[in-house]
Amino acid sequence: MDDRTILSRISDLVDEEHRLRNHAQQVENSTDEDRTRLRELEESLDQCWDLLRRRRAARQAGTDPDSTGARSVNEVEKYLQ
Numbered sequence: 355m356d357d358r359t360i361l362s363r364i365s366d367l368v369d370e371e372h373r374l375r376n377h378a379q380q381v382e383n384s385t386d387e388d389r390t391r392l393r394e395l396e397e398s399l400d401q402c403w404d405l406l407r408r409r410r411a412a413r414q415a416g417t418d419p420d421s422t423g424a425r426s427v428n429e430v431e432k433y434l435q
Contacts, residue, residue: 371395397427
């Protein structure tokens with residue numbers, strides 16, 4: 355996956371997240387399914403941003419960014435920031 359593909363995926367995920375959040379505000383009550391999907395979207399976004407940052411760091415370090423793969427949700431979500 356190249357940077358453009360990752361950025362496109364981020365954009366798609368953000369669009370879906372906004373649609374779900376707007377829908378939840380309009381109906382004043384989100385379903386369990388909506389809350390689950392929002393959590394999944396947030397996790398996927400974290401994975402995408404992590405991958406993009408790591409690819410950029412690899413490029414700056416002079417290594418091949420294509421050798422950088424996505425980390426698991428569990429690994430990305432347990433980062434200390």
